[in-house]
Amino acid sequence: MVCRTIMTEHAVQSYTVERVDFAMTPDSQFPDRKITYREYFMERYSIDVLRPQGPRDQPMLVCLRRKGVCVIPPSLAKVTGPPRHSDERALRLLRTNLIQKTRTDPNTRYRQLRDILPILTGQPPRTRARESLQESGIAFIEPTDFMHLVGRQMDVDLCMADVGLRDLVEPGGIGGAMKRSVARGPDQQLLEVLVLHERGERELGGFMNALNEQLMSYQVGVAQRPTTVEVPGDGRASSWVRAARNGIEDMLRRHQMETGKLARRCLVIAILPDSLPREVYSGLKKLTYVDFPVACQCVRRSTLAHKMGVARSKLVGQIVVKCGGWIWAIPAIKESLRDTETGNVRKTMVIGVSTGKMPRQQGVLAACASTNDEMTSYMSAVQVLPTPSGTDTLSVVDTFKEREAAFMQQCLPPFLQRFAQTNGCTPERIVIYRDGVPEAEKPILHNLYFRQPAEGAINRGLQEFAAGFNPAVTMCVASKRGPGGVRFFQMEPNSQRVSNPPPATVFDRDIVRPYKFDFYMTHQPVTQGVVSPTYYDVLQNDSLFADGLGGMATEPFQELTQQLACIYMNWAGPIRLPAPLMYAAKLRDMVSDVLKCAPSDELRHHLFFL
Known part of the structure; x- marks a missing residue:
């Protein structure tokens, strides 16, 4: 146990075990207080360290954390992480072996999965596996091979950045001199x-x-x-x-x-x-x-x-x-926002919404909204949700999702006001990206945002900004894994070898649900391991009332999503999520992991958290 890393149940923190003290037990007293360790954990965390029929003479773990020493009962500790070797070379070797096992190339992963197929499909002599799958209602369409489908790669010119040269450049190829020539x-x-x-x-x-x-x-x-x-x-x-x-x-x-x-x-x-x-x-x-x-x-x-x-x-x-500037922009974003019927470019505001947990609080809500046509300037908002108490009579919302809907209702008016000040007009379309939501919770979230349009949180926020304001609203849930953690392999012609799909490839047929507007997308090139596509599920794509602008078509929305993944200012190249959603996740992590409270409102008009 010495030099091992442990995690505790009462507080999600890691410690390093310095030694095991066999002379101490949970019934021992603190050196400077007349209270036992068992009484302390019962009074502070309502946890009985002995548990039912636990040994009373269990030794205590003397641990280190940030130059401090503390004593933890073994019943509350879980061993995690690799052992801390005195030999750094052995530790580097361990990390290298882990990377080799987890980051397998597409051909190796493809062969490993093919070896597992006979076991899962129950071919002789393993018929028990097939019977178990049938009892669970699981069946394979093609028992001897993987599903074959067709993907579509977008036009690479749609994601080119303008760096002041005659030709456009891919964001991943922007050098320091190019950034300096176009940075605002x-x-x-x-x-x-x-x-x-x-x-x-x-x-x-x-x-x-x-x-x-x-x-x-x-x-x-x-x-x-x-x-x-x-x-x-x-x-x-x-x-x-x-x-x-x-x-x-x-x-x-x-x-x-x-x-x-x-x-x-x-x-x-x-x-x-x-x-x-x-x-x-x-x-x-x-x-x-x-x-x-x-x-x-x-x-x-x-x-x-x-x-x-x-x-x-x-x-x-x-x-x-x-400080409020930006480094590059993608001119083709305006083409993705062009109306196919009228040919006009629709003024669009994109919003990223991310939620997370925080110790001793119910959670953190963060949102970032674009304020210019290039979608490079953003306004942010964040709220720390305290854990509701039974004596709090002022709180009218109880669940986390209801608090999230109320938060979005509060954010929309200042976001729209800032957009109108910057562009001289209000947006005709609002696109909202929300980070991963379980399938069972998506109807609940959609109901809180858009129920009976007049009562939904989105419409209430729009009407607080201006009575009768009715832009088209598109809401999409983005997930890094998607249902089942799907992986895609590109079959090489006239060969049994496979490779990763190229960047900006969309999979929106056969593997998606016919009754939904959803798709998979591989945003970036992958040189190590197997590419993990991002799954997008569009929950809302229309105006809230009949006389408004219609929703976005499939291909323009997919193009906009890929373009937004290429203008994340912290990385010259595409990332796995659209930029506004990544900005919201960065703000959430800054508040939950570092600040532990909401930042000053004076900083909300630029991306201070990068």
């Missing part, structure tokens, strides 16, 4: 850039020179040279937070600004040593995103030391996006 910087000039670094930082000089050069090349104006703030090298989170707070307060005094005005005018960059605990990162993010709304970018020292050329371009690219 923030609307306002930055007043000051604050750089936090540890005392005696070796990479500071080269980083400062590269930072000034890159900011100018990306058209990010700064009123003065970056200011450096030295942090004591004691490795404490409090020292970094104190230095950052003092530096931000000095910026406020120098520019005679209020706290809320810093969001788009100043920037904090922290060069973090690799050995610092995670509390330093969390403390800096809480300070800059909650207390002082200002953009913050953290970078590790090892990244600057070994990958300065690559890191500086990506680093400044993230800074541009965090």
Whole structure:
């Protein structure tokens, strides 16, 4: 057990076992308190560590967590993860073996699945497997082979980025020089850039020179040279937070600004040593995103030391996006929004909605909505849902899905108002992407969003914005796995070999349900392992009332989905999800894992969480 990693039931946290203390039992008292460990867990977590008929003399596990020591009963611990070897070479070998077993190439995976087919189909002598499947109502259409179907690859020109050259370029092929030529910087000039670094930082000089050069090349104006703030090298989170707070307060005094005005005018960059605990990162993010709304970018020292050329371009690219700009756009998005009947380009707003869990809270809701025609600028909203108590008489919603619907009703009016301010008109179409929802919960979610259109959360939010407002609404649920975790192989002609399907390939026949608008899509090229397609299920695709604009056609919607997967500003190339949904997931993770609370509203008009 020594040096093994364990997880606890009462709190989802990991610990490292330092030793097993056989002299202690759950009935032993704390060193500084007159209470036993068993009484503590019963009082604090309502858990009996002995369980029914459990041994009273079980030893205790002395564990380490973030330089602290704690004692945990074995009955609450579950062993997880590989053992911590003293030999790093053995650990690297273990990781390599795991990767080789899990990331098999398409031909190997195809052969392994073919070997399993006779077992599942119950061919002699394994007839028991077939009988068990028949009793469960499961049957194979083609018992001796896989299902054969036809996929359709989209036109690659639909996802090309404009980089100011004669020809368009794939997003994955955009280099640093191309990004600098088309990047749109923030609307306002930055007043000051604050750089936090540890005392005696070796990479500071080269980083400062590269930072000034890159900011100018990306058209990010700064009123003065970056200011450096030295942090004591004691490795404490409090020292970094104190230095950052003092530096931000000095910026406020120098520019005679209020706290809320810093969001788009100043920037904090922290060069973090690799050995610092995670509390330093969390403390800096809480300070800059909650207390002082200002953009913050953290970078590790090892990244600057070994990958300065690559890191500086990506680093400044993230800074541009965090301050309200963007790096590239895809002109063909407007063609996907063109009406097939009238030929007019419909003004469209896309929204990504993501939900997640949070310790000691019911959950987190996050949403990001596009505010311009290029779908590169976004406005965000996030809400932390406290666990409802029995004495809370003000709460009128009980379930998580009902709270989500109420959250969307609150978000729509400010999203639409921001879109109208940016474009001078309201959107004619709204496309909502929601992250994975189980099949059994999809009717519930659709009922809360669109029930009896006049009573649904979406329509109530639209009418709060403007009475009689009736745009076309498309809602799609995106899942990284889909029903059953389907995999696709491309058969090579005149050969028994298979390969991964090419990027931007759609599978919308034979394997999908005939009564639904759903499809599979492989967004990106895969060089390791077997490609995992994304499953899309469209729950709503029409105006809420009869006199409005109709829904999107199948092919334009699929093209828009692929194009949105190519304009995620944190990666030059397609990703597995549309960009607004990925932005919402990033915001959700930032709140649930780092901030533990909602960020300041002053930051909601740009992608500060990248």
